[in-house]
Amino acid sequence: QVQLQESGPGLVKPSETLSLRCSVSGGSTITSGYYWSWIRQPPGKGLEWIGYVSYTGSTSYNPSLRSRVTISLDPPKNQFSLRLSSATPADTAVYYCARETGSYDASFDFWGQGTLVSVSS
Amino acid sequence: QSVLTQPPSASGTPGQRVTISCSGSVSNIGSNFVYWYQQLPGTAPKLLIYRSNQRPSGVPDRFSGSKSGTSASLAISGLRSEDEADYYCATWDDRLSGPVFGGGTKLTVL
Numbered sequence: 001q002v003q004l005q006e007s008g009p010g011l012v013k014p015s016e017t018l019s020l021r022c023s024v025s026g027g028s029t030i031t032s033g034y035y036w037s038w039i040r041q042p043p044g045k046g047l048e049w050i051g052y053v054s055y056t057g058s059t060s061y062n063p064s065l066r067s068r069v070t071i072s073l074d075p076p077k078n079q080f081s082l083r084l085s086s087a088t089p090a091d092t093a094v095y096y097c098a099r100e101t102g103s104y105d106a107s108f109d110f111w112g113q114g115t116l117v118s119v120s121s
Numbered sequence: 122q123s124v125l126t127q128p129p130s131a132s133g134t135p136g137q138r139v140t141i142s143c144s145g146s147v148s149n150i151g152s153n154f155v156y157w158y159q160q161l162p163g164t165a166p167k168l169l170i171y172r173s174n175q176r177p178s179g180v181p182d183r184f185s186g187s188k189s190g191t192s193a194s195l196a197i198s199g200l201r202s203e204d205e206a207d208y209y210c211a212t213w214d215d216r217l218s219g220p221v222f223g224g225g226t227k228l229t230v231l
Contacts, residue, residue: 037220046222049219105153106156106220106221107156108158108168113165
């Protein structure tokens with residue numbers, strides 16, 4: 001059973017960079033065919049895909065966030081990470097990491113429990 | 122404003138059958154599989170339906186999905202109190218080159 005766990009600061013100041021890590025257990029981040037995603041959910045609102053890093057290290061980002069987002073893979077630690085620069089209060093959300101089972105798809109079969117990040121001074 | 126349109130709320134009594142709709146366009150639902158997620162209060166979403174009408178192991182057959190043209194539906198039969206949750210549809214959008222979600226439907230079991 002694959003398990004994912006987010007970690008990182010719960011409070012970020014406006015204009016600073018939001019950084020989170022996702023630790024994967026029960027499976028390898030470099031197993032062929034899997035894409036490691038970040039998805040966020042503002043309080044009381046719906047889900048928004050942020051982007052993914054593939055098992056090869058290639059990336060794809062939501063066009064609305066592309067200029068501020070970096071997602072990277074750390075195979076030795078079996079982790080992947082999210083960096084969102086120039087944070088604003090609108091970035092306040094629960095951030096989930098999830099495994100996507102294919103490209104050109106929306107199949108997220110395993111999710112982390114989520115971590116709330118607040119952007120506030 | 123979500124790319125996929127869902128009703129904000131739905132309700133039913135125990136034992137009833139309810140359906141939740143998800144409307145999109147040619148570039149998303151019209152060209153790709155639809156996925157449904159169930160989010161119980163305070164928890165992460167859980168994959169409920171994949172490839173428009175398939176259930177992962179462990180999901181009761183009370184849950185079913187369908188797709189026609191640029192719309193999709195999730196049906197829940199024999200409604201139970203534990204089905205009270207938020208439900209999200211999702212699919213790939215060819216124009217945006219990424220997954221997109223509906224705004225979510227809050228299901229209340231009366």
